Amino acid sequence: MTATASLISTDVDFERKGFQTGMLRLPWSHDRSAYGHIPIPLAVLNAGDDGPTVLLTDGNHGDEYEGPIALMKLMQRMPTLAIRGRLIVIPALNFPAFANGLRTSPIDGGNLNRLFPGARHGKPMEMIAHYVETELLPRADVVFDFHAGGASFDHAPTLLTSPPASDNAGRRAHYLDLVRAFGAPNTMVMDLLGEDRTFAAAAERHDTLFLCGEFGGHAGCDKANLAIVESGLERVLHRLGVIEAMPSNKAPATRY
Numbered sequence: 001m002t003a004t005a006s007l008i009s010t011d012v013d014f015e016r017k018g019f020q021t022g023m024l025r026l027p028w029s030h031d032r033s034a035y036g037h038i039p040i041p042l043a044v045l046n047a048g049d050d051g052p053t054v055l056l057t058d059g060n061h062g063d064e065y066e067g068p069i070a071l072m073k074l075m076q077r078m079p080t081l082a083i084r085g086r087l088i089v090i091p092a093l094n095f096p097a098f099a100n101g102l103r104t105s106p107i108d109g110g111n112l113n114r115l116f117p118g119a120r121h122g123k124p125m126e127m128i129a130h131y132v133e134t135e136l137l138p139r140a141d142v143v144f145d146f147h148a149g150g151a152s153f154d155h156a157p158t159l160l161t162s163p164p165a166s167d168n169a170g171r172r173a174h175y176l177d178l179v180r181a182f183g184a185p186n187t188m189v190m191d192l193l194g195e196d197r198t199f200a201a202a203a204e205r206h207d208t209l210f211l212c213g214e215f216g217g218h219a220g221c222d223k224a225n226l227a228i229v230e231s232g233l234e235r236v237l238h239r240l241g242v243i244e245a246m247p248s249n250k251a252p253a254t255r256y
């Protein structure tokens with residue numbers, strides 16, 4: 001280990017072929033556990049071929065539920081799912097917040113989506129951001145990070161997109177094709193709003209295709225929004241060639 005490598009370890013081997021479940025092991029030394037750690041569950045399915053790596057994260061904020069539920073349902077299917085490429089699925093990235101139904105982490109107040117690029121020597125949530133930035137983003141070709149409004153508001157189901165610059169026409173067209181495949185009821189095309197502490201900003205630094213969205217709110221789970229997330233994700237994975245089976249539903253037209 002070098003002095004810059006993340007202090008978060010994992011019992012999962014990202015390069016091993018097949019299906020694995022395990023955890024990210026976030027060291028957390030505190031009054032009640034000197035050598036304690038926080039386990040953050042994850043699952044990996046690797047076809048061992050040259051297909052794309054798709055990183056699916058949720059629970060970036062811990063009171064937003066459509067995405068985590070969609071990813072947990074996907075995890076249940078993964079052991080028997082035939083894919084090309086690799087799926088890395090983390091349904092509750094800010095696990096302390098998720099376990100407590102809060103937007104931010106109750107142990108350090110960290111709002112994970114305002115902490116990128118994080119810090120190796122930082123507080124627990126900064127260490128998660130640093131791990132994503134240094135270990136996960138370099139492995140990913142495409143990232144999905146699902147959100148919902150959280151306790152404070154309710155958001156119309158909307159895919160939030162930042163297409164690659166128009167001087168890279170092929171890459172931009174590929175991205176916009178994925179946006180159409182997702183087929184959210186609403187799609188917002190936006191820049192980073194001057195905010196460079198978000199997961200989206202981290203993905204942009206790594207030149208990784210990034211899709212996120214807001215699919216509900218009020219710290220509940222709307223069944224219709226859950227279906228939007230699940231079916232949209234299925235169509236995008238098919239479009240990327242990760243899953244072969246043609247999704248039964250056709251992408252609805254989106255409203256930009």
Ligand SMILES: [Zn+2]
Nearest residue numbers: 061064147148
């Ligand atoms: Zn959020």
